[in-house]
Structure formats: structure tokens, C-alpha cells
Amino acid sequence: MIREWSASFQSRSPCFLFSRLGLTYIYFYCSQSAIPMTNGFLEQKSRGGYFWETRKVCAAGCSPVTLRVMSEQLTPETLLPGLEAEWERQGDIFDVTVNDQERIVLANPADIHSILTDGNYAEKGHFFGGIQLFGDEITSVSGAEWRKSRDITGPAFHRQAVKDMTSRVAAVGAKFADDLRARDGEVINVQKEMTHLSLQTILGVLFGKHVETADRLAYQTLNETLEFATLPQNEINNGDTQRKFMDHIVKLNDIAQGIIDRTRAAGHDQDSLDLPNLLVHSRDKQTGEPLDDERIRNELLAFLFAGHETTSLTMTWFHKLLEDRSDITEKIQAEVDAVLGERTPQLEDLSKLTYTRQVIDEVLRFRATVPLVSRTARDDTKLGDRQIKSGDVVVPFIWGAHKHPDFWRNPEMFDPDRFSAEHSAGRDRRAYLPFGLGNRLCIGKALALTELTVFAAALAQRTTFEMEPNDAQPAVYVTVRPDSPIHATVRSRP
Numbered sequence: 001m002i003r004e005w006s007a008s009f010q011s012r013s014p015c016f017l018f019s020r021l022g023l024t025y026i027y028f029y030c031s032q033s034a035i036p037m038t039n040g041f042l043e044q045k046s047r048g049g050y051f052w053e054t055r056k057v058c059a060a061g062c063s064p065v066t067l068r069v070m071s072e073q074l075t076p077e078t079l080l081p082g083l084e085a086e087w088e089r090q091g092d093i094f095d096v097t098v099n100d101q102e103r104i105v106l107a108n109p110a111d112i113h114s115i116l117t118d119g120n121y122a123e124k125g126h127f128f129g130g131i132q133l134f135g136d137e138i139t140s141v142s143g144a145e146w147r148k149s150r151d152i153t154g155p156a157f158h159r160q161a162v163k164d165m166t167s168r169v170a171a172v173g174a175k176f177a178d179d180l181r182a183r184d185g186e187v188i189n190v191q192k193e194m195t196h197l198s199l200q201t202i203l204g205v206l207f208g209k210h211v212e213t214a215d216r217l218a219y220q221t222l223n224e225t226l227e228f229a230t231l232p233q234n235e236i237n238n239g240d241t242q243r244k245f246m247d248h249i250v251k252l253n254d255i256a257q258g259i260i261d262r263t264r265a266a267g268h269d270q271d272s273l274d275l276p277n278l279l280v281h282s283r284d285k286q287t288g289e290p291l292d293d294e295r296i297r298n299e300l301l302a303f304l305f306a307g308h309e310t311t312s313l314t315m316t317w318f319h320k321l322l323e324d325r326s327d328i329t330e331k332i333q334a335e336v337d338a339v340l341g342e343r344t345p346q347l348e349d350l351s352k353l354t355y356t357r358q359v360i361d362e363v364l365r366f367r368a369t370v371p372l373v374s375r376t377a378r379d380d381t382k383l384g385d386r387q388i389k390s391g392d393v394v395v396p397f398i399w400g401a402h403k404h405p406d407f408w409r410n411p412e413m414f415d416p417d418r419f420s421a422e423h424s425a426g427r428d429r430r431a432y433l434p435f436g437l438g439n440r441l442c443i444g445k446a447l448a449l450t451e452l453t454v455f456a457a458a459l460a461q462r463t464t465f466e467m468e469p470n471d472a473q474p475a476v477y478v479t480v481r482p483d484s485p486i487h488a489t490v491r492s493r494p
């Protein structure tokens with residue numbers, strides 16, 4: 001049916017909004033065929049090229065999906081300063097309009113805590129309001145569907161599973177740092193290298209043996225895909241952008257499907273906690289049905305994104321924030337030399353790398369890579385004096401909580417010592433939530449902290465980075481990236 005509609009419109013104007021029977025589709029036309037843009041995911045490829053069956057993107061009566069994510073005023077570069085200015089102007093609970101939609105933003109840790117632990121806000125919200133890159137997956141669904149995702153994938157992240165992963169994470173980190181040491185004198189793009197490192201790690205420790213070399217080389221595609229979620233309208237309307245977006249989605253879906261096919265062909269490995277193995281061989285407790293391939297693809301891609309982008313950016317900001325702080329770099333090196341010498345870190349070493357961990361904790365405070373999350377209110381309620389209506393999107397502003405002057409002394413100062421045991425005593429724990437809070441707490445928190453500590457140690461053992469002068473500022477592409485490249489010359493440590 002949809003194919004027929006698409007075919008009949010192929011000669012029409014470049015961008016055509018089609019709404020019928022309460023189902024809304026947006027079609028973009030390129031020279032040879034139609035590109036239905038759904039809210040980011042594709043059900044079934046047909047005929048090759050850019051021709052896809054699509055599916056319902058919003059229920060009857062809802063307004064058409066708009067691909068405009070940020071207004072001209074609110075760009076990735078201006079989002080954080082814009083929110084901070086509104087916070088200053090309006091106070092701890094403030095209103096902003098994103099894409100013509102009202103959002104209620106919370107900067108006070110006490111309010112954030114109450115929202116993220118309250119069942120009235122169990123449903124995810126959409127801060128950006130526009131394109132969703134994939135369909136149903138753990139980060140986007142709520143209720144029973146979310147529980148299902150979390151139950152299936154949870155075993156891969158249990159405390160013991162993460163402990164067991166430490167030596168594999170360390171091996172990847174050590175190999176990467178060895179290779180980097182051999183590139184003494186070379187100028188590197190720090191974010192690109194850190195993306196490479198975290199992607200290799202996630203694919204290696206979570207995705208298991210059915211990942212192919214070609215999949216490992218997809219980091220450029222992955223890196224660029226999140227940017228589509230925050231493009232302004234004029235760029236989204238550009239035909240080249242649309243073609244590129246579709247190319248990316250096709251490529252990523254093909255990679256995920258390849259992993260699924262190879263995992264299925266290998267049969268069920270009862271002992272393996274690899275994500276593809278858990279997802280492909282899971283069975284619904286009531287019906288005994290497996291997950292369909294579309295859902296598994298979405299889940300795999302969600303984990304790939306959530307699992308590599310955040311850690312690579314944290315490592316990128318780590319180096320940026322240390323560029324003028326040789327005092328901190330030297331303290332990390334001294335600790336690593338004392339605890340590890342030339343050894344690769346093992347599980348029991350992590351608790352001894354206390355200063356290294358303090359620096360990581362402060363990087364995550366100062367440059368929260370996930371700066372905000374969002375929730376939808378189920379019922380009418382109140383937050384303090386503020387009336388919240390059913391359906392309102394409420395936005396815990398993690399970035400703001402980490403800089404709240406009532407909770408942090410000199411919040412604008414980068415100071416790892418604030419996380420020493422002595423200075424941490426008595427701090428209100430609600431003010432620090434880089435991994436979120438409540439039942440949607442980051443499933444990868446323990447793994448991420450292991451990775452970050454191990455990466456920082458492995459690099460400090462073997463290299464120093466001489467940072468080139470740069471003025472990179474935080475820009476929000478869902479996560480917080482530097483707005484310009486950060487380069488460094490690698491020096492091998494004697």
C-alpha cells in the first residue's frame with residue numbers, strides 16, 4: 001500500500017508531507033525515487049537504493065513529525081549557554097521552547113532527584129522533539145517494553161560480569177596505548193582516537209566474536225549519525241543531507257543484521273553474556289516468542305551508541321581539561337607508576353588508582369557528557385509551587401546540577417581534589433549524577449568507570465599528549481562534543 005502511494009508521488013515536488021487516515025509520513029524525493037523519512041528507522045529495504053517501506057510515525061490526530069530539532073537560536077553550540085542564561089534569569093525551574101514545544105527544565109538536584117525516582121515520570125520524554133534515529137530500543141521505550149529490554153540485556157552488566165570484563169578491557173586499552181606510543185611525534189585528532197579506542201572496547205567486550213573487521217571500521221558512520229538528531233531545519237531539508245542520513249541508517253542496519261545472522265548461525269551459547277547472544281536467543285517469558293530482528297537491530301545499535309560515544313567523549317574532555325594542568329598529569333603518572341609500573345591493570349588495581357579515578361569523576365562533573373535527560377508527566381501534579389500537567393515534558397538538567405552553587409564550592413573550577421575522600425564527606429549525593437538516577441540509571445555505569453580508569457592509566461603509563469592550542473567549546477549533539485577538533489602531539493614516555 002505504502003509502496004503504491006510512494007510510487008504515485010515520485011514525480012512530485014522535492015519535499016512532500018503526506019497525511020492520510022491519521023497516519024503521517026514525510027517523503028523526501030531524490031532523483032530516482034522517494035525516501036520516506038520515518039522517525040528514524042526503516043522497516044524493510046526494497047528494490048535497493050532509496051526506497052523503503054515505512055510505518056506509522058504518529059498516532060491518529062497527533063501533529064506531523066517535524067525533523068527540525070533545534071531552532072536557529074538554539075543550536076548545538078548555543079544550547080548550554082542558552083540554558084544557563086535561562087536558569088540565571090528564571091531560577092531553578094525554568095521554561096524553554098525547543099522546536100515550538102515547551103519544556104520545563106530543572107537545575108536543582110533535589111527536584112531532579114524527586115522526578116527521577118517518581119513513578120509519575122516513568123515515561124521518557126523528547127527534549128529535542130524531532131528525529132529518532134532508531135525504533136524501539138532500551139533507551140527509547142518505557143513500561144513493559146523497557147522492562148523486557150533491561151531484563152534481557154541486564155546479565156551482561158551485572159557486577160560480576162563487569163569484573164570479569166576488566167582484563168579484556170585492559171588488554172584493549174594496553175594494545176591501543178602501545179600502538180600510540182609507537183607513533184611518537186605524530187599529531188593526532190584526540191576525539192577520533194578516543195572514539196576508536198572506546199568502539200574497539202565495546203565491540204570486543206560486549207559484542208563478542210561475531211563482529212567482523214568491517215564493523216569495527218564503522219566508527220566514522222557512527223560518529224556522524226548522532227549529528228542528524230540535532231540538525232537545524234535548513235540542513236535537514238538539504239537533499240545531500242537526506243541521502244547521507246539514509247546511507248548511514250542503511251549501513252548501520254546492515255552491520256547489525258550481519259551480527260544477528262552470524263550469532264543465529266552459531267547457535268545458542270548458554271555461557272556467553274555477549275549482547276547479540278543474549279538478544280538473539282532470548283524468549284518471551286509468557287509467549288516463548290523470540291524478539292524480531294528489527295527490535296534486535298535497534299537494541300544493538302542503541303548499545304553501540306550509548307556504549308561508545310559517552311566514554312570516548314569523556315576521554316576527549318579528560319585530555320582537553322588537562323592541557324594546562326601538568327600538575328594533575330604528573331600526579332596521575334606518579335600514581336600509575338607506583339601502582340602498576342609496566343603492568344597492565346587488573347581488577348584489584350582499580351581501587352588503588354584513587355587519584356586517577358578522582359580526575360575521571362571531576363571530568364564527568366565538569367563536562368557531563370549526557371547533559372540532560374527528559375521525562376513525560378503521566379498525571380497532573382505539582383513540583384514545589386509549580387503546576388505540572390499531564391503530558392508535560394520535564395527535563396532534569398544534569399549539567400546544571402553539577403554546577404549548582406548551593407551544592408558545589410567554586411563549581412566553575414576544574415578541581416579533582418573535590419572528589420578526595422576528605423572533601424567528598426558530607427556532600428549531598430543528589431548533586432552528582434553523570435549516569436542518571438532511578439530505574440533508568442545507566443546500565444553501563446560500572447563498565448564505563450572501569451573503562452575510563454583503565455584507559456587513563458594505560459595512556460599515562462606509555463604516553464603524554466602535548467595539546468595544540470585550541471578553543472574547543474562544548475556543543476550538544478545529544479551528547480556533549482567539542483565544537484572544533486582537538487589535536488595533540490603524542491610523546492612516548494621514557
Ligand code: HEM
Nearest residue numbers: 139306307310311314370373434435436440442443444448
Ligand atoms: C561516561 C560514560 C557514560 C555516561 C556519562 C552515560 C550516561 C548515561 C545516562 C545519564 C543515562 C540515563 C538516561 C536517562 O535517564 O534517560 C544512561 C542510560 C543508558 N546508558 Fe549510559 N552512560 C555512559 C556509558 C555507557 C555504556 C558504556 C553503556 C553500555 C555499554 C551505556 C548504556 C546505556 C543504556 C543502554 C542506557 C539506557 C538505560 C535504560 O534506559 O534503562 N552507557 N547513560
